[in-house]
Amino acid sequence: xxxxxxxMLSRFAEVAVKxxxxxxxxxxxxxxxxxEAAPLARKLAEEAYKAGSRFVTVNWLDEQVALxxxxxxxxxxxxxxxxxxxxxxxxxxxxxxxxxxxxxxxxTLLKDQDPELxxxxxxxxxxxxxxxIERITSxxxxxxxxxxxxxxxxxQIFPALTQEEQMKKLWDAIFEVTRMNEKDPVAAWKAHTASxxxxxxxxxxxxxxxxxxKGPGTDLIVGLxxxxxxxxxxxxxxxxxxxxxxxxxxxVFTTPHRSYVEGYxxxxxxxxxxxxxxxxxxxRFEQGKAVEIGADKGETVLxxxxxxxxxxxxxxxxxxxPHSSPVSKSGILFYDTLFDENAASHIAFGRAYDExxxxxxxxxxxQKATKGFNDSLIHTDWMIGSGQVDVDGIxxxxxxxxxxRAGEWVS
Amino acid sequence: xxxxxxxMLSRFAEVAVKxxxxxxxxxxxxxxxxxEAAPLARKLAEEAYKAGSRFVTVNWLDEQVALxxxxxxxxxxxxxxxxxxxxxxxxxxxxxxxxxxxxxxxxTLLKDQDPELxxxxxxxxxxxxxxxIERITSxxxxxxxxxxxxxxxxxQIFPALTQEEQMKKLWDAIFEVTRMNEKDPVAAWKAHTASxxxxxxxxxxxxxxxxxxKGPGTDLIVGLxxxxxxxxxxxxxxxxxxxxxxxxxxxVFTTPHRSYVEGYxxxxxxxxxxxxxxxxxxxRFEQGKAVEIGADKGETVLxxxxxxxxxxxxxxxxxxxPHSSPVSKSGILFYDTLFDENAASHIAFGRAYDExxxxxxxxxxxQKATKGFNDSLIHTDWMIGSGQVDVDGIxxxxxxxxxxRAGEWVS
Numbered sequence: 001x002x003x004x005x006x007x008m009l010s011r012f013a014e015v016a017v018k019x020x021x022x023x024x025x026x027x028x029x030x031x032x033x034x035x036e037a038a039p040l041a042r043k044l045a046e047e048a049y050k051a052g053s054r055f056v057t058v059n060w061l062d063e064q065v066a067l068x069x070x071x072x073x074x075x076x077x078x079x080x081x082x083x084x085x086x087x088x089x090x091x092x093x094x095x096x097x098x099x100x101x102x103x104x105x106x107x108t109l110l111k112d113q114d115p116e117l118x119x120x121x122x123x124x125x126x127x128x129x130x131x132x133i134e135r136i137t138s139x140x141x142x143x144x145x146x147x148x149x150x151x152x153x154x155x156q157i158f159p160a161l162t163q164e165e166q167m168k169k170l171w172d173a174i175f176e177v178t179r180m181n182e183k184d185p186v187a188a189w190k191a192h193t194a195s196x197x198x199x200x201x202x203x204x205x206x207x208x209x210x211x212x213x214k215g216p217g218t219d220l221i222v223g224l225x226x227x228x229x230x231x232x233x234x235x236x237x238x239x240x241x242x243x244x245x246x247x248x249x250x251x252v253f254t255t256p257h258r259s260y261v262e263g264y265x266x267x268x269x270x271x272x273x274x275x276x277x278x279x280x281x282x283x284r285f286e287q288g289k290a291v292e293i294g295a296d297k298g299e300t301v302l303x304x305x306x307x308x309x310x311x312x313x314x315x316x317x318x319x320x321x322p323h324s325s326p327v328s329k330s331g332i333l334f335y336d337t338l339f340d341e342n343a344a345s346h347i348a349f350g351r352a353y354d355e356x357x358x359x360x361x362x363x364x365x366x367q368k369a370t371k372g373f374n375d376s377l378i379h380t381d382w383m384i385g386s387g388q389v390d391v392d393g394i395x396x397x398x399x400x401x402x403x404x405r406a407g408e409w410v411s
Numbered sequence: 412x413x414x415x416x417x418x419m420l421s422r423f424a425e426v427a428v429k430x431x432x433x434x435x436x437x438x439x440x441x442x443x444x445x446x447e448a449a450p451l452a453r454k455l456a457e458e459a460y461k462a463g464s465r466f467v468t469v470n471w472l473d474e475q476v477a478l479x480x481x482x483x484x485x486x487x488x489x490x491x492x493x494x495x496x497x498x499x500x501x502x503x504x505x506x507x508x509x510x511x512x513x514x515x516x517x518x519t520l521l522k523d524q525d526p527e528l529x530x531x532x533x534x535x536x537x538x539x540x541x542x543x544i545e546r547i548t549s550x551x552x553x554x555x556x557x558x559x560x561x562x563x564x565x566x567q568i569f570p571a572l573t574q575e576e577q578m579k580k581l582w583d584a585i586f587e588v589t590r591m592n593e594k595d596p597v598a599a600w601k602a603h604t605a606s607x608x609x610x611x612x613x614x615x616x617x618x619x620x621x622x623x624x625k626g627p628g629t630d631l632i633v634g635l636x637x638x639x640x641x642x643x644x645x646x647x648x649x650x651x652x653x654x655x656x657x658x659x660x661x662x663v664f665t666t667p668h669r670s671y672v673e674g675y676x677x678x679x680x681x682x683x684x685x686x687x688x689x690x691x692x693x694x695r696f697e698q699g700k701a702v703e704i705g706a707d708k709g710e711t712v713l714x715x716x717x718x719x720x721x722x723x724x725x726x727x728x729x730x731x732x733p734h735s736s737p738v739s740k741s742g743i744l745f746y747d748t749l750f751d752e753n754a755a756s757h758i759a760f761g762r763a764y765d766e767x768x769x770x771x772x773x774x775x776x777x778q779k780a781t782k783g784f785n786d787s788l789i790h791t792d793w794m795i796g797s798g799q800v801d802v803d804g805i806x807x808x809x810x811x812x813x814x815x816r817a818g819e820w821v822s
Contacts, residue, residue, distance in 0.1 A: 038446055049485075050483050054488040055491035
């Protein structure tokens with residue numbers, strides 16, 4: 001094996017194209033990439049063409065242009081949006097194009113910017129991107145998110161190192177947690193997603209009424225929606241492709257009940273949100289709604305987010321991740337949800353996933369809500385699991401079954 | 412004046428926003444930029460916001476992804492196109508967004524690629540981008556093209572220097588020919604466009620029947636369309652903005668007659684086309700049509716281009732540029748039409764400009780053709796002027812008036 005960085009990046013791109021997005025024969029591909037991730041985006045384009053794609057288009061985004069807006073744009077202009085870009089995404093998806101997103105945000109890009117402008121920008125984006133998000137969450141086509149190391153992100157994680165060392169360490173960590181160091185990464189991913197599927201099948205068979213999280217600062221009952229379905233690992237898109245929406249992925253997840261979440265919970269890792277870090281989140285829920293919200297850092301940004309709409313204070317996802325996951329074992333705090341949510345069990349404020357509710361496509365919004373399915377413009381994961389957190393399943397007749405102890409599956 | 416590069420680039424961006432695209436109060440702006448031109452694109456975004464733009468969106472393009480397609484895509488897939496990007500441009504323009512293009516092509520990007528694939532790609536692009544091109548050439552909104560130095564381009568021009576020196580020399584040349592070294596570049600541009608306007612007014616008053624080019628390898632009569640209008644320098648867009656479509660710009664230009672071009676002509680500078688260099692072009696025209704086409708280098712690419720459609724072998728532009736223009740005086744061959752066309756008088760194969768025909772918007776395509784207006788999917792300029800070329804104007808009654816001698820205006 002040629003282990004030079006260039007060869008490794010090509011291999012990573014090949015796995016992302018073949019196993020991640022699960023490119024269909026001749027299928028067109030849209031890559032969404034930050035400018036800083038150009039080396040990976042170009043490799044993905046090459047590997048997609050080599051795998052037979054008829055056309056690869058890259059939708060580039062630039063954080064520096066976004067930052068210039070915060071610094072210099074008229075203060076009353078933050079409800080403007082580049083709708084043409086979403087139109088393009090929707091058109092591409094409706095023509096059957098697969099979507100490969102590169103995640104490489106600078107976690108502190110917006111740390112000095114006005115939270116009110118951040119809130120307005122994010123709300124506007126949520127409103128405009130809804131047709132895109134709906135297609136993604138309902139798996140209209142195959143899609144996948146893969147990470148790329150960038151200098152801004154790497155310097156956040158490894159502040160003491162030189163830039164070259166930072167980038168090398170972050171890429172090494174990415175390759176490790178995405179199983180690229182296995183002898184046959186494609187086979188390793190197939191085995192891994194099969195094992196997640198077993199866990200999904202087990203949990204679907206149990207049909208729990210609720211989960212109970214207990215740990216330091218946490219005693220939380222998360223009711224599950226009627227007809228909730230567990231999912232995890234690979235997903236089956238409507239076009240027949242099997243894709244892995246997130247690389248890395250270690251979670252199994254389902255739909256909480258929007259009106260049945262009770263108790264209090266404390267975050268176990270920082271949440272990186274719109275360029276801000278939110279740490280030490282403490283929330284108390286009553287009848288599914290967050291009624292007390294606090295944070296040691298970034299409280300205003302969090303509260304603004306939860307003011308987006310009625311559903312933003314309720315849960316749309318609950319996910320179980322063992323404390324021994326490769327991401328967790330790396331010991332690295334990535335400041336990026338794609339990683340950190342795969343190091344710990346978590347919940348998400350906001351919109352639930354249609355794939356996690358039985359027969360959701362035949363149900364009206366009202367019918368879904370009655371079953372406990374939550375709707376919102378936002379979907380924000382935050383981490384509540386650790387090596388000190390236990391999880392029980394509560395059956396329909398109130399029986400308590402241990403699922404996780406000290407962060408690990410009991411069986 | 413702070414003459415550090417960063418400050419100079421900011422000034423250049425400010426001039427491009429205020430004088431080049433002529434941003435209207437609060438107007439939205441779309442920047443089209445190659446990835447390599449990110450430093451300028453970001454400055455343009457900053458300066459546009461500082462000038463009051465409500466929203467700046469950047470439509471990024473990447474040559475490396477384009478090259479990956481030539482290398483690896485299925486050979487029968489070159490009629491695919493990212494239509495979503497053109498949709499976005501058209502939508503933005505129809506909403507009144509100004510357009511600022513950054514020109515920074517690597518002139519030899521495609522030198523090793525199959526001319527047939529290049530032809531197919533370019534024809535497909537011409538077909539899909541027609542709604543965009545029509546809006547640009549009819550000045551539906553204000554627009555401007557500005558250059559940016561990139562390593563690939565700079566190394567072509569100054570092969571003997573180090574990369575750092577190459578970039579510095581090319582930026583210095585760009586700043587020089589775009590009048591950025593004047594004490595007040597905005598005032599200098601206003602004076603320059605006023606002087607081009609005087610030349611335009613003079614030529615419009617003369618109402619020549621034809622121009623006659625004479626020089627080494629050239630004896631060419633270029634008939635002018637009935638109702639031809641001369642243009643140059645600044646343009647007035649339909650939204651009321653005054654913009655400078657090309658920076659630099661030194662030309663005055665008008666519409667040739669599609670059926671009345673006679674004689675032979677030899678190019679005086681290489682033409683950079685789709686990543687190929689075409690040198691030593693020799694063409695003979697009969698009744699407006701190129702009937703003999705040759706080139707010392709790149710002949711196949713040229714011939715493929717001229718096979719695009721019926722109008723591709725006829726002329727859509729004739730332009731006069733004095734041999735003493737700043738671009739010509741720089742002594743640099745830029746391998747880029749935006750520059751090289753401003754160093755020499757030139758003609759263009761293909762589509763004519765509506766702004767250069769009286770009342771064109773009220774005329775049908777057939778009526779325009781009768782007046783001599785040429786239509787085509789292509790518009791490709793090539794240089795035929797030099798310090799050894801004379802130009803005469805031929806009046807409606809056959810009188811010959813000297814316009815240029817040895818490449819300079821006679822008055």
